Amino acid sequence: MIHAAIDRTQTSVSQSVSSAVNDSAPDAAHGAANYPRNQQKIAQLMMQLNQIVLDKPQAIKLALSGILAGGHLLLQDLPGMGKTTLAQGLAQLLGLSFSRVQFTNDMLPADILGMSIYDQSKQQFEFRPGPIFTQLLLADEINRSSPKTQSALLEAMEERQVTQDGQTYPLPQPFFVIATQNPLQQAGVYPLPESQLDRFLLCLSLGYPSPAAERELLKGQDRRELLKELPAVLDTQAVLLAQQGVKQVYVADVVLDYLQRLVAKTRASSEYHGLSPRGVLSLQRAAQAYAYVSGHMEVTPEDIQAVFAAVTDHRLGQRFVPAHVTGGQAMQTIAQRILAEAPVIV
16 A cells, blocks of 8 residues: 555656656756746745745845755754744745654654554555655754764665665655754754765855844744745746756856866865865756846856855865854854955956
8 A cells, every 4th residue: 555655656746747847848948938937936935935034035045046956955053043944934835745854862764764564464564654755854953863863864865765675765856855953062962974964955054133133023923823824836846947947057167167266275275175076066056056046047156156155164074153152253164265265267
């Protein structure tokens, strides 16, 4: 029964993917035809999400760029800063199937992936899918679980599939993980291993709201209640169309030269390890998505600069330190130092 249910789900999702890809015809002409309509929806989505998560337009734009680039998103900050609200808002407005898992220190991999259970009537084991069989998984406080449980996500995030008892089960498409994590300075958390950090396309921190935004929070309606009232702006087909559009965003050679100068800077220091080829491809894809969300179909140096820190800092070993630990002063990150050193034009 479970196998049949999974097969039906995969067939339905595959048909949606095929329809979307065929409709979007990965040629530039058809992508350009869909571009204005997609841009209207994307602008509407960001406007509505900015009404829920106040005073964070750049973080919202980056988060949406990461999703449309087909990547996973890591949100790190102090508890209560709006990480889960942002993740839930993205899930609802994107119109994708959604599961939320609260990670704890006693969680096991099977709690996420699923397990094989013996059916006595059929005298055989059947696989019961876990919450990861969804289009968008919110892994809340992911670093409160043990490294063993965290590693259960590696195959799913990279291969978009789950292997249990020698059997491989494909995940619905598109598939995204939005994870939240608390600072390492807090009790009861485990650091994410570098191999898992590398699976996240972007890593973002929200920070404290401005006094004006905080006053609006105090006087306004609960943000979770407002979120329930928002209808979905996109759906599976629209997300797939947008992903096709992102791939068609043009990157000129002179812009690639600038990107490679930045990458070379990450590899020229003994202070940290440089970007891997996967990290370089992630940087290009994120810049294309940011350009797409910004409303143009060609990557500029400004697009690369906008996504550079979010793509690279967590890959270069930069650990999040809350502002109150540094006396309220934001630390200059590794990526910011590199941006200051690498010329745009030589």
